[in-house]
Amino acid sequence: MAFDSTPMDQAAYPLLSINIGKLRQNLETLSASVKGSGCSLMIVTKSFCADPEITEMLLSHSAVDYLADSRIKNIKTYAGSGKKTVLLRLPQKCEIPDVIRCTDVSMNSEIETLGLLNDEAARQGKIHQALLMIDLGDLREGLFYKEEEKILRTVDEISRMKHLELLGLGTNLTCYGAIIPKMDNLSILVSWADRIHEHFGIKPAIVSGGNSSSYYLIEKGEIPQGINNLRLGESFVLGTETAYGSRIENTYSDGVKLEAQIIEVQTKPSLPEGESGKDAFGKCPVFKDLGLIKRAILAVGKQDVDTENMFPEDLSIAILGASSDHLILDISASEKHYQVGDVVAFTLKYSALLRAFSSGYVQRRYIEGIPKSPVNF
Structure with a gap:
C-alpha cells in the first residue's frame, strides 16, 4: 500500500508530520562535523x-x-x-x-x-x-x-x-x-x-x-x-548518536512526529475485569489499580508504529497499552480537555520511526519552517 501525502488543510490521521527544515538543520550540523x-x-x-x-x-x-x-x-x-x-x-x-x-x-x-x-x-x-x-x-x-x-x-x-x-x-x-x-x-x-x-x-x-x-x-x-x-x-x-544514545548539539529530535486522532474518551476502571489470559500479541499484561481513570483511545496501533518507543508531547499523558489498531492513553492528569476528534502528537525513537514510515496506513505531511534555534530533547 502506498502512503498518501496529505496537505495540511486536509489532514487525515494517523500521520507523520515531517519538518524538512529541521531535518535540513540536522544535516548541516552533521555534515560540518563529518567533513571537518x-x-x-x-x-x-x-x-x-x-x-x-x-x-x-x-x-x-x-x-x-x-x-x-x-x-x-x-x-x-x-x-x-x-x-x-x-x-x-x-x-x-x-x-x-x-x-x-x-x-x-x-x-x-x-x-x-x-x-x-x-x-x-x-x-x-x-x-x-x-x-x-x-x-x-x-x-x-x-x-x-x-x-x-x-x-x-x-x-x-x-x-x-x-x-x-x-x-x-x-x-x-x-x-x-x-x-x-x-x-x-x-x-x-x-x-x-x-x-x-x-x-x-x-x-x-x-x-x-x-x-x-x-x-x-x-x-x-x-x-x-x-x-x-x-x-x-x-x-x-x-539527532542522536547511537553508541550511548546522547543528543547531538544543534540538532532536532522532533523533525518527524506522529499525530493520531482520538476516537473515544471514557472514564473506566484501571483494572480489566474477568479471567485474565493473553492479549492479541500472546503476552500476559499486568495492570496497576489506579481506580477510575479518564482514558482516550487513538486510531493507531502496533501495526502502524512501535508503541513502546513513542512519547506524548503532552507530558501529563501516559500510554497504557495498545492493540494492533488502538492506542489507549491515560489522560486523567492533563489540564487539556481532550475530546473525540482531537489530535495527540508524539515524538519517536528509531524503531517507532521505522515502523511508522513503513506502514501504508500512516499518511505524511510536510512542514518547512523551524524555530530560530534547535532544542535538544
Missing part, C-alpha cells in the same frame, strides 16, 4: 523508506556524497539522480540484476556473490564497486577480522574480476552485538586497509568506519586516522 574530520558522508535512507521529500532535500545538498539503503526498492526511487547509490545489505542472489542496474556500490563478504555481481556487470557493460565488509566483533555481516587468509583470498579474487572494483572496506558495529566503536577496534579496519595496499598495491578509496554509533568519536576527536567515511541514518533523522 576528513570523512565523506553517506546518508542512510532506510529509516524513512526513502521518503521522496526528504530524499529530494538530500539530493540537493552538496555535502552528501552517497545515499544508501538496505532495500533495492527504496534505492530505485533515487537511482540516477546525481548521488552515488549504495546497497547496505549484502546482495541477495535474486536481486543481482537490480543491484548492478540501480547501485554504484554494494557491501559484500561472499566470494560467490562477488562473482555473480561481476558476471552481471559484464552483461550490463558496467563496472560495479564493492565495499568488502570486515567484522570487528559485532558478529553481523563481514569477514571476521582474524581470518587473514580468507580476507586476502577474497581481495585477490576481486582483483582478478574485470567488471568489479574494490572501492574499499567497511564495518558495522552496534546493530547486532551492540559493540561500541572505539579507537582500538576501528584501527583494526585501518590496518587491514594498509595491509591490502601493501600486499596488492590496491589502496582502498573508502574505509567506512560505521554508522551513527561512530559519530561520537568525531565529537571527541578520537576517530582513527584512516577512517574516511561514515554512514549516518538515525543521527540525521533524530
